Amino acid sequence: MNVRKLKEKILLQVIFPTADFVMGTCAMKWYKKIKHLNTLSSEEIQKWQLSQLSLLLDHAYNNTVYYKEVFDSLNLKPNDIKSFDDLKKLPVLTRDIIKERFNDIVPKNIKSIKHRYSHTGGSTGEPMKYICDENTWGFVTAMKIHSWQTTGYYYGDLFMSLGSSSLFPVNKKSLVHEIYFKLRNTIPLNGMNMDDAICAKYVEIAKRHKVKYIYGYATAIYLLAKYCSKNNVTIDLNVAYTTAEKLHPHYRKMISETFNCKVMDCYGSKDGGVTAYEVHPGYYHVGYASHFEVANEYGNLQTLYSTNLIDYAFPTIRYANGDEVIMHAPLESEYNGQLMKEVVGRTSDVVELANGNRLTTSGFNSLFRTFNVEAFRIRKVANNKVLVQIKKRDNYTDSEHELLYSTITKYVGEQTILEFEYVEEFQPLKNGKRSFLMNDEA
Numbered sequence: 525m526n527v528r529k530l531k532e533k534i535l536l537q538v539i540f541p542t543a544d545f546v547m548g549t550c551a552m553k554w555y556k557k558i559k560h561l562n563t564l565s566s567e568e569i570q571k572w573q574l575s576q577l578s579l580l581l582d583h584a585y586n587n588t589v590y591y592k593e594v595f596d597s598l599n600l601k602p603n604d605i606k607s608f609d610d611l612k613k614l615p616v617l618t619r620d621i622i623k624e625r626f627n628d629i630v631p632k633n634i635k636s637i638k639h640r641y642s643h644t645g646g647s648t649g650e651p652m653k654y655i656c657d658e659n660t661w662g663f664v665t666a667m668k669i670h671s672w673q674t675t676g677y678y679y680g681d682l683f684m685s686l687g688s689s690s691l692f693p694v695n696k697k698s699l700v701h702e703i704y705f706k707l708r709n710t711i712p713l714n715g716m717n718m719d720d721a722i723c724a725k726y727v728e729i730a731k732r733h734k735v736k737y738i739y740g741y742a743t744a745i746y747l748l749a750k751y752c753s754k755n756n757v758t759i760d761l762n763v764a765y766t767t768a769e770k771l772h773p774h775y776r777k778m779i780s781e782t783f784n785c786k787v788m789d790c791y792g793s794k795d796g797g798v799t800a801y802e803v804h805p806g807y808y809h810v811g812y813a814s815h816f817e818v819a820n821e822y823g824n825l826q827t828l829y830s831t832n833l834i835d836y837a838f839p840t841i842r843y844a845n846g847d848e849v850i851m852h853a854p855l856e857s858e859y860n861g862q863l864m865k866e867v868v869g870r871t872s873d874v875v876e877l878a879n880g881n882r883l884t885t886s887g888f889n890s891l892f893r894t895f896n897v898e899a900f901r902i903r904k905v906a907n908n909k910v911l912v913q914i915k916k917r918d919n920y921t922d923s924e925h926e927l928l929y930s931t932i933t934k935y936v937g938e939q940t941i942l943e944f945e946y947v948e949e950f951q952p953l954k955n956g957k958r959s960f961l962m963n964d965e966a
Contacts, residue, residue: 528681536679554667577833637837684739687740730759807852826848848867913945
């Protein structure tokens with residue numbers, strides 16, 4: 525047994541189960557379950573999913589005000605839903621409904637369910653609060669481990685992460701967060717401002733630590749690859765795992781050719797508890813714990829409705845998260861679950877400033893969610909001027925303004941004029957979302 529495999533075995537069979545026990549999480553339980561489900565037939569998978577759906581519907585009907593009202597208004601009982609086609613008898617759950625009926629969706633037995641509170645980043649105009657069942661967190665974590673292993677990655681292998689967590693002075697690291705990153709053997713780096721100086725620094729880190737795996741925002745990894753290509757810098761990776769933003773074809777080409785590596789795109793919607801990994805090019809394996817349904821509401825685009833089959837803390841049944849996808853027909857590969865072909869609705873933008881600083885999209889979510897901000901937009905209004913528009917909450921303070929201003933100043937850099945504007949509302953796009961970053965300069 526090689527050293528990497530032995531390390532993985534110790535981590536997955538001893539250390540991680542112990543961490544699960546201490547922290548009350550369940551990632552390793554789901555890791556074993558996923559490996560078992562992976563061996564079943566498509567028919568057996570659907571049977572398992574329907575059994576999970578039945579339990580979820582009973583729970584939602586008996587423990588939440590909202591779903592009891594929905595079923596009763598339609599003269600339905602949970603046992604009337606016997607298939608995923610029957611599920612269409614229920615209305616779509618929108619973000620507006622969640623915002624208006626949040627307390628009615630929280631089950632009355634919530635105290636007996638392990639959970640954590642969270643909220644979205646505000647890409648629909650206002651962040652939406654929701655509750656994540658520890659079951660969901662465990663499954664999503666296990667799904668990532670299992671999917672990465674299909675690329676030759678051993679759990680515990682060092683990887684570099686271009687994200688936003690723990691990058692801002694306003695964020696506090698939890699003990700769980702610290703343990704998780706130590707277990708994952710991660711080098712966490714800021715993927716928000718990818719100017720040449722920062723890219724050069726990241727190249728040096730990657731070379732010094734002999735990094736073979738990189739994970740992070742699609743735009744950030746693309747910009748790092750673009751820098752390496754332009755400057756004839758060589759970093760030979762095994763795999764680049766892109767996430768959070770749409771992986772455009774030219775992004776994939778640049779990353780793959782520059783780093784001489786495989787690219788695995790990852791799709792996730794934390795509020796819906798759904799996850800999918802591009803295990804084979806053009807074939808995203810949808811996690812067993814959720815069911816995807818699509819509807820053609822915007823021309824040829826397929827609007828995603830998802831049902832999290834294992835989240836009892838905050839049931840999301842036929843939830844419309846605002847993304848558009850293209851699904852594969854069943855049985856187009858050896859995978860026994862649902863297959864997604866392409867993520868259409870997630871967009872990524874890059875704002876390049878006169879001083880060479882490049883701002884990427886997703887990291888600002890993590891920054892703004894730590895403040896009393898309902899929505900935001902960052903606009904480049906001139907080559908050396910950035911306008912930050914904010915819809916604030918009533919409890920937003922002057923000290924928050926000062927901290928936000930100083931933090932964003934660091935990312936826009938010197939010789940850039942930074943202005944804040946407080947607004948009442950933002951106008952969303954047709955699909956309910958809007959761009960975080962906008963180039964207004966002619």
